[in-house]
Amino acid sequence: MKVSEFQRLIEDIYGDKDAARGTAGTYMWFAEEVGELSRALRRGDRAGLEGEFADVFAWLSTLASMHQIDLERVAADKYAEGCPRCSSTPCACAEPTPTHGTARGS
Ligand SMILES: [Mg+2]
Ligand SMILES: [Zn+2]
Numbered sequence: 001m002k003v004s005e006f007q008r009l010i011e012d013i014y015g016d017k018d019a020a021r022g023t024a025g026t027y028m029w030f031a032e033e034v035g036e037l038s039r040a041l042r043r044g045d046r047a048g049l050e051g052e053f054a055d056v057f058a059w060l061s062t063l064a065s066m067h068q069i070d071l072e073r074v075a076a077d078k079y080a081e082g083c084p085r086c087s088s089t090p091c092a093c094a095e096p097t098p099t100h101g102t103a104r105g106s
Pocket of ligand 2: 083084085086087088091092093
């Protein structure tokens, strides 16, 4: 399944509910799932990890859909040519960039 297909699937399953809930409430669910991912990472719980990665991706996808963002396209636009900051693969920036290329302000 491609990223765009997954995003559309999540729209089909949850789009109406997410639209009714709105951005703020949906973002809170997203943040809660990130917390669950953090807990699974901390615990080294393999089965839990798989589910939490899926949950975070699903909530990220729905937030993107709510804002007419095509995740597959924007991810490719920003990262297909390598690190957005130094344009290299692997990244050749002097320091790690925990914000994944946001140094350019985007
Ligand atoms: Mg979860
Ligand atoms: Zn770089």
